[in-house]
Amino acid sequence: MTYLSGSSQYATLSTGERLSEIAQRVGETVAGRFAHDVDRDARFPAEAVDALRSEGVLSALVPVEQGGMGASISDLSDTIRLLSRHCAATGCVLAMHVEQLFMLLKFGTTPSLRRVVEELVEKQLLIANANSEVGLGGDVMRSRTALEPEGDGWRFDKQALAASFARHADLVLSTARRAPDGADTDQAVALFRAADFTLEDTTGWDTLGLRGTCSSGLHLCGHVTAENLFPVPFSEMANGGGGQLRHVLLTAVWTGLAEAAMEQAHQAVRAAARRSIGTTQQPAMRLAEIMTEVQVVRGMLADACNRIEEAIAADNLEDIDLIMALRNVKIVTSTTAVRVATAALQICGINGYRRGPDHPLERILRDACGGLIMVSNDRYLLENAQMLPVRKGI
Ligand SMILES: Cc1cc2nc3c(=O)[nH]c(=O)nc-3n(C[C@H](O)[C@H](O)[C@H](O)COP(=O)(O)OP(=O)(O)OC[C@H]3O[C@@H](n4cnc5c(N)ncnc54)[C@H](O)[C@@H]3O)c2cc1C
Structure with missing residues (x-):
C-alpha cells in the first residue's frame, strides 16, 4: 500500500489544512459522486474509503513518530464534517473507525496490540x-x-x-x-x-x-x-475516552448534514431570488432561521473539540461535567440536524422531496434521523437526569 501522507505536495500545509484539503477533494469527487448509489443500494462507500486509505487518512490519528499524521480531534472532526456534507455514510465510517483507533492507541498497551497499530499504519486497516x-x-x-x-x-x-x-x-x-x-x-x-x-x-x-x-x-x-484482549476492562475504556470521542466525532456528522441541508435551501432561495429580483421571499427568512441553528451546532462542535482536546492533554476525560456536556452536544446537534433538514425541505418544496442523484435533500433528512437513535437521545437524557440530583451545581 502506498499513500501520500509524506508527499511533498503537502509540505507547506499543517496537518489540519492537509486533512481539510483531502476531505474537500474526496468529498466532492468521490464520496458525493457515489453517495446516491451508496444510499440506494445500502452498500458500503467503498470508493470513498479507498480514497481516504490512499491518502493515509485511516491512520491520521496515529502520532507522527509512529507513522501517522498526528492529527488532533479538531482536525479529524473537520474532516468528518466536510465528508458528511457529501456522504454521511462515509463520515460515519471514518468517525467510528477513529473512535476505535483512539481506543487502540490509548489502551492497546500490550506488545501484540502495539504491532496491530504498526500494521494499521502500513496497510491502512479499517476498524469496526x-x-x-x-x-x-x-x-x-x-x-x-x-x-x-x-x-x-x-x-x-x-x-x-x-x-x-x-x-x-x-x-x-x-x-x-x-x-x-x-x-x-x-x-x-x-x-x-x-x-x-x-x-x-x-x-x-x-x-x-x-x-x-x-x-x-x-x-x-x-x-x-x-x-x-485489551489489558483493561471495557468500563475503563468507555469512560476513559471511547464514549466521549464518539459524541464529538458523530456530532461532526450531524453538523455536516445540517450544513448540507442548509446548502440545498440556500441554492433554492438563490434560484427564487433570480426569478423575482428585488423582493425578499418568505423562504429567505426561513433560511435565515436555519442559519442560526447551523451556527449553534457549529459552535457546539468547536467547543466540544476544544474541551475534549484539553481533557486529553490533562488526562481527565472521565470528568463528569465533560461527559454530561458532550451528551448534551450529541442530543442538541442530532435533533437540530433533523430540524434543519425538515425546514430546508419546506424551502425547497417538491424538488427537495424528489429522489434521485440530483436531489440529495431527502437523503440528508433520512440520514439525519439516524442521529436520534445512534445511541438513543432518551438514553443520554436519562443518564444525565440520574446525575442531576447529586450535583451541587449545574
Ligand atoms: C446507524 C447506526 C449504526 C450503528 N452502529 C453500531 C456499531 O457499529 N456498533 C454497535 O455496537 N452498535 C451500533 N449501533 C447500535 C447503537 O449503538 C444502539 O445500540 C442502538 O441504536 C440502540 O438500539 P435501540 O434503539 O433498539 O435500543 P435502545 O437504546 O434500548 O432504545 C429503544 C427505546 O428504549 C428507550 N430506552 C431503553 N432503555 C433506556 C434507558 N435505560 N434509558 C432511556 N431510554 C431507554 C429509548 O429511549 C428508546 O425509546 C448502530 C445504530 C445505528 C442506528
Whole structure:
C-alpha cells in the first residue's frame, strides 16, 4: 500500500489544512459522486474509503513518530464534517473507525496490540465495532456473551445488534463478559481480524437512512487468545475516552448534514431570488432561521473539540461535567440536524422531496434521523437526569 501522507505536495500545509484539503477533494469527487448509489443500494462507500486509505487518512490519528499524521480531534472532526456534507455514510465510517483507533492507541498497551497499530499504519486497516448486543438495546455497558474457555484461549460467540461496516473492515473490536460466571458488567474487549471470524448477517440493513454504514445485526463467531484482549476492562475504556470521542466525532456528522441541508435551501432561495429580483421571499427568512441553528451546532462542535482536546492533554476525560456536556452536544446537534433538514425541505418544496442523484435533500433528512437513535437521545437524557440530583451545581 502506498499513500501520500509524506508527499511533498503537502509540505507547506499543517496537518489540519492537509486533512481539510483531502476531505474537500474526496468529498466532492468521490464520496458525493457515489453517495446516491451508496444510499440506494445500502452498500458500503467503498470508493470513498479507498480514497481516504490512499491518502493515509485511516491512520491520521496515529502520532507522527509512529507513522501517522498526528492529527488532533479538531482536525479529524473537520474532516468528518466536510465528508458528511457529501456522504454521511462515509463520515460515519471514518468517525467510528477513529473512535476505535483512539481506543487502540490509548489502551492497546500490550506488545501484540502495539504491532496491530504498526500494521494499521502500513496497510491502512479499517476498524469496526460490535459492542451492542441483541436483547440489550443501546446498553453497551453490559454483555450477555461470555468468553468461553476453549483450547489456548476462548470461544467468542456473539449476536451483535448492529455492527457498522464490520463485513468490510479488517479489524473488529467487540465486548464480552470476561467469564461465563462473570457479572454482565465485567466486560473484556477483544480485537480480532474479521477474516479469522465468521460474520453472519442476521438482520440485513434496509433502513430509513445511513444505509451505507451497513450496520446489520451480525452473528460473530471465532477463537480469541490473550493476545487479542485489551489489558483493561471495557468500563475503563468507555469512560476513559471511547464514549466521549464518539459524541464529538458523530456530532461532526450531524453538523455536516445540517450544513448540507442548509446548502440545498440556500441554492433554492438563490434560484427564487433570480426569478423575482428585488423582493425578499418568505423562504429567505426561513433560511435565515436555519442559519442560526447551523451556527449553534457549529459552535457546539468547536467547543466540544476544544474541551475534549484539553481533557486529553490533562488526562481527565472521565470528568463528569465533560461527559454530561458532550451528551448534551450529541442530543442538541442530532435533533437540530433533523430540524434543519425538515425546514430546508419546506424551502425547497417538491424538488427537495424528489429522489434521485440530483436531489440529495431527502437523503440528508433520512440520514439525519439516524442521529436520534445512534445511541438513543432518551438514553443520554436519562443518564444525565440520574446525575442531576447529586450535583451541587449545574
Ligand atoms: C446507524 C447506526 C449504526 C450503528 N452502529 C453500531 C456499531 O457499529 N456498533 C454497535 O455496537 N452498535 C451500533 N449501533 C447500535 C447503537 O449503538 C444502539 O445500540 C442502538 O441504536 C440502540 O438500539 P435501540 O434503539 O433498539 O435500543 P435502545 O437504546 O434500548 O432504545 C429503544 C427505546 O428504549 C428507550 N430506552 C431503553 N432503555 C433506556 C434507558 N435505560 N434509558 C432511556 N431510554 C431507554 C429509548 O429511549 C428508546 O425509546 C448502530 C445504530 C445505528 C442506528
